[in-house]
Amino acid sequence: MPLPAPVMTTVLPSKDVFGIGTPPATSGTIVLLSCREVPLSAPTPTVILMRANKYAGRCAECDVTVEIAAGQLIGLPGSWRTICVACSPTPPPRGDHPGWHLTPLASLDFETTGVDPLIDRVLSYALLDDRGHDFSGLVNPGVPIPPASAAVHGLTAEALAGAPAPVDALAEVIAWVQDLIERGVGLVVFNAAYDLTMLRAEATRWGLAQPDWDRLFVVDPYVIDWGIERGGLGPRRLTDVAAYYGVALDNAHDATADARAAREIAYEIGRRHPTVAAGDLESLMLRQVIWFAGRAEDWNHYARRVGRPLDDPAGWPLAAQDLTDVRIA
Numbered sequence: 001m002p003l004p005a006p007v008m009t010t011v012l013p014s015k016d017v018f019g020i021g022t023p024p025a026t027s028g029t030i031v032l033l034s035c036r037e038v039p040l041s042a043p044t045p046t047v048i049l050m051r052a053n054k055y056a057g058r059c060a061e062c063d064v065t066v067e068i069a070a071g072q073l074i075g076l077p078g079s080w081r082t083i084c085v086a087c088s089p090t091p092p093p094r095g096d097h098p099g100w101h102l103t104p105l106a107s108l109d110f111e112t113t114g115v116d117p118l119i120d121r122v123l124s125y126a127l128l129d130d131r132g133h134d135f136s137g138l139v140n141p142g143v144p145i146p147p148a149s150a151a152v153h154g155l156t157a158e159a160l161a162g163a164p165a166p167v168d169a170l171a172e173v174i175a176w177v178q179d180l181i182e183r184g185v186g187l188v189v190f191n192a193a194y195d196l197t198m199l200r201a202e203a204t205r206w207g208l209a210q211p212d213w214d215r216l217f218v219v220d221p222y223v224i225d226w227g228i229e230r231g232g233l234g235p236r237r238l239t240d241v242a243a244y245y246g247v248a249l250d251n252a253h254d255a256t257a258d259a260r261a262a263r264e265i266a267y268e269i270g271r272r273h274p275t276v277a278a279g280d281l282e283s284l285m286l287r288q289v290i291w292f293a294g295r296a297e298d299w300n301h302y303a304r305r306v307g308r309p310l311d312d313p314a315g316w317p318l319a320a321q322d323l324t325d326v327r328i329a
């Protein structure tokens with residue numbers, strides 16, 4: 001049985017994409033909230049949490065046994081319900097329609113020191129090109145790595161001590177991106193507003209020439225997923241969307257594993273959504289700009305009411321340029 005369809009939004013750009021619900025316009029609307037967010041203290045909206053089940057149980061819909069982490073836990077704190085995979089929402093079947101998903105795409109992912117693309121730094125990168133070549137590398141950032149960040153991806157100062165300096169490593173990344181631009185190859189980046197804004201900030205920080213950003217075709221499964229689902233399926237981090245589309249992601253927060261999963265999600269979205277797949281990468285860019293703006297407006301509607309920071313609806317695939325915010329050292 002499909003889950004209820006709430007309005008879901010997230011703050012961007014930030015590395016980890018956590019969902020927080022918009023207050024309901026009418027009573028009875030269900031709002032999903034990531035387990036990592038602090039629940040709202042007001043009596044309304046009704047806050048529904050959704051996460052992998054930590055304990056074995058029985059599906060509330062069909063009564064089958066659900067092993068640990070094999071299903072989802074949804075409900076109100078104190079009154080959880082376990083739902084099996086079969087009763088969880090599923091994507092439409094694959095089709096053989098034409099679309100941008102039939103062209104080879106490249107993919108990029110960074111592991112970083114934190115969640116602010118203007119301040120935080122690239123620690124590792126994965127560049128998967130459109131011709132079957134994968135490149136990856138480490139960067140010695142020259143700044144401390146917060147323990148909370150190292151705990152996510154395992155990259156510590158010791159591990160990066162012998163790695164190239166940012167100016168050298170990032171010059172290679174930028175040259176790789178520029179080559180895609182010259183060849184008109186689409187670049188998959190999950191939550192591009194984060195990774196690409198960080199790459200632009202790093203280029204500024206280290207005095208590197210910027211890629212020709214205006215000519216880059218970006219395919220952002222995070223934004224496209226919002227355009228399709230409108231946040232109706234709960235938190236949609238990379239792991240959530242990968243699970244939904246049946247894409248393997250065994251080593252999350254490894255840049256190469258994340259980049260592979262993001263690209264496979266992009267292909268699956270194209271295979272399963274003919275209207276999204278239709279058209280070329282240029283038209284997909286325009287649709288993603290509109291979807292991102294819609295997601296930001298949705299978030300801002302909520303954020304204004306509760307006094308949280310507003311998103312820039314025009315902030316995709318790069319956040320608004322404000323070089324004064326880029327910290328040099």
Ligand SMILES: [Zn+2]
Nearest residue numbers: 059062084087
């Ligand atoms: Zn079930």
